[in-house]
Amino acid sequence: MAVTDFYSLPLVTQSGDYTQETLEKVVETVQFSIFCFTFPFYILVTYFMLDALHRGIDELSTPFFRLCITTAFIDIWTLLNNYLGAMFPKWGWGTRVYLFLDGYYAHTYLYFAWASGICQAMCVSLLATNRVSAILFPSKHTRMWTSSRLRIAIAIQFLPGLLAGIATFFNETQLYRNSKNGVVPRFKSEIFIGVLFGIAGLFLAIVCIYLILAYCYLLFMLRKSSNAIKSSHFAKSRAVIKKKEVKLFIMSSITVTIQISILVLVIIYATSLLNFPLDTFYLCYNAIRFLKKCNVPTG
DSSP states (O other), X not given: OOOOOGGGSOBOOOOOOHHHHHHHHHHHHHHHHHHHHHHHHHHHHHHHHHHHHHHTOGGGSXXXXXXXXXXXXXXXXXXXXXXXXXXXXXXXXXXXXXXXXXXXXXXXXXXXHHHHHHHHHHHHHHHHHHHHHHHHXXXXXXXXXXXXXXXXXXXXXXXXXHHHGGXXXXXXXXXXXXXXXXXXXXXXXXXXXXXXXXXXXXXXXXXXXXXXXXXXHHHHHHHHHHHXXXXXXXXXXXXXXXXXXXXXXXXXXXXXXXXXXXXXHHHHHHTTXXXXXXXXXXXXXXXXXXXXXXXXXXX
């Protein structure tokens, strides 16, 4: 298998704006610094969660935390795909390896990039569903999330994204070179990209609406429970509910804000409202997704 000549690749279109390029460099440097510092801890926390699950610690063996563990795996997979498939080759790290892999690398990265986005949306939706079902069906909640049904929920976290990602194989890919002696994988067809963004926008809109409704309902029910406890004898219980309410409000606000931000970004790019290039879109998109990984679900 011959290695593709680097200088035979088409040159990626760049804005030439010094301010934009400087901002891009600063954002990428800050993100990578945080990634290098936090990623080992993320792996460690995931390991301890798995260890607690294996040892049967009750509080960390609930269906909610099992879903959190699989969500953590998807986040780790997304981070690695982003850096190994996009950032490292863009910075010119290991260029010859990526040139050798050529189309195989481009298709693999783009497949997992689109698949992981859907998987992450399904994860936050299922975590919200788990919390809502605990309020709606308190007596049946444990039976609803038994091991067999939990496997179905975990499959829902993965399968829709992995299956939808297959659509990326129906278009040819192309490696481009940039001024950093790096390579950038992209789809060839602009029409195909437009269709993907349209579908992604519709899917994200549905997810955002569901999350808003789910978390508003949860907050309403927690507030209702808190107000129902009037007696001073139950002041401690009310304080516990109030604490849960605050934690849920913070987590839900971050989750919904991030999903809406991604939706707005997709709409802006798909409709060319601001007419910014694809590189700028991915810079903003990856920054938002990076923030999402800092939002640790609590329950």
